[in-house]
Amino acid sequence: MRKFIIMVSALAVIGAPIAAAETAGxxxxxxxxxxxxxxxxxxxxxxxxxxxxQNSLKPETEERxxxxxVLSVVxxxxxxxxxxxxxxxxYRNLGSFPASVGNPIIMYFVETVVRDMAETAGGxxxxxxxxxxxxxxxPAEVDKGQAVIDNETVNTIDVTMHPFRDDPNAARMQGFxxxxxxxxxxxxxxxxxxxxxxxxxxxxxxxxxxxSVMTFxxxxxSE
Numbered sequence: 503m504r505k506f507i508i509m510v511s512a513l514a515v516i517g518a519p520i521a522a523a524e525t526a527g528x529x530x531x532x533x534x535x536x537x538x539x540x541x542x543x544x545x546x547x548x549x550x551x552x553x554x555x556q557n558s559l560k561p562e563t564e565e566r567x568x569x570x571x572v573l574s575v576v577x578x579x580x581x582x583x584x585x586x587x588x589x590x591x592x593y594r595n596l597g598s599f600p601a602s603v604g605n606p607i608i609m610y611f612v613e614t615v616v617r618d619m620a621e622t623a624g625g626x627x628x629x630x631x632x633x634x635x636x637x638x639x640x641p642a643e644v645d646k647g648q649a650v651i652d653n654e655t656v657n658t659i660d661v662t663m664h665p666f667r668d669d670p671n672a673a674r675m676q677g678f679x680x681x682x683x684x685x686x687x688x689x690x691x692x693x694x695x696x697x698x699x700x701x702x703x704x705x706x707x708x709x710x711x712x713x714s715v716m717t718f719x720x721x722x723x724s725e
Contacts, residue, residue, distance in 0.1 A: 530642045533661055534685055539605045539694035540575060540583055547721045549573040549693050551607060553587075556713040558704070559622050559676060565589075567618070571610065571716065573693065574724055575601050585610055604694070608685070611698040611716055612638070615683060618700075622712060623676040637665035637683070649688065649696060656690035677702050677711040692721055 543549070555567040569589035576582045576598075583606050585596035599606040616634055620627040643662040648655050662684040666672065672679035680703055686696040696718050702711040 530661060530663070531639050533644075533659060533687065534608055534638060535604060536687075536694055537604050538602075540601045543575055543601075543692060545575045545577045545581070546724050548575075548724050549605075549607075549721055550719045551695075551716050552719050553714070553716045555618075556710060557618070557622060558709055558711055563618070563621070567614070567714070570719070571596070571607065573605070573607060607693065607695055607716065608698065611685075611700075611714075615681075615700045615714060618712065618714060619675075619678050619681070623674075623678045625671070625674065629671075633669065634665045634683075637663040649686070651688070651690060651696075654690070656688050658686050658688045658696060660684060660686045677705065681712075691718055693718065 549572070551571040551573070553567065553569055553571055555564050557563050566589075569587055572586045572588060574584050574586070576584060581601040582598045583601040584598045585606060587594050587596055596610060597606070599609070612634060616627060616631045619625075619630050640663070645660040645662075647658050647660065649658045650656070662682055664680075664682055666675060666679040666681055669675065669679050681700060682702075683698075683700050685698050687694050688696055695716075697715060699713070699715040701713050704710055
């Protein structure tokens with residue numbers, strides 16, 4: 503299997519977006535939770551994603567949550583997709599999921615954003631999770647553009663959601679009402695996802711309140 507590497511320019515649209523529009527609610531969910539994205543993935547290789555976290559309100563979490571997420575497919579009567587978080591020489595298992603459903607990195611992304619927001623801004627994690635879940639089935643911004651993978655230009659679809667825009671509890675969210683969640687996808691990316699980012703910009707041009715970016719890095723042989 504060819505090794506894929508996202509270069510810095512891979513996550514930036516080349517020139518202006520090819521098209522900008524808005525999805526219908528069901529289309530948002532179908533894009534983000536696409537079925538079959540691991541059907542052609544060989545079990546003797548694994549996908550590696552980099553995760554980088556910045557948090558001006560809880561900087562002590564940055565080192566804890568920055569590392570790599572490794573996805574392996576284990577063959578069996580029901581093939582499983584297994585996620586593992588690694589940081590230096592430490593690791594922890596993140597769970598197993600039916601590989602037939604699709605790439606579980608999207609579920610991990612959503613849950614980490616919910617957890618990080620609850621930990622940073624306070625509030626009920628159940629409320630936060632429900633608002634994020636609602637955003638996954640609502641109309642969302644979508645851009646079609648291009649990126650570079652392994653020196654090749656590929657087409658991308660970028661979906662952006664604002665789960666807490668106009669939220670009645672915005673004043674108590676310490677800036678997280680400005681949260682933007684963007685998922686970049688491509689038919690030419692192994693596992694479908696190029697990057698998954700959650701950004702909370704600072705007010706009036708100040709440093710970001712929070713940033714979590716997961717970026718597809720490479721495929722590599724399984725151990």
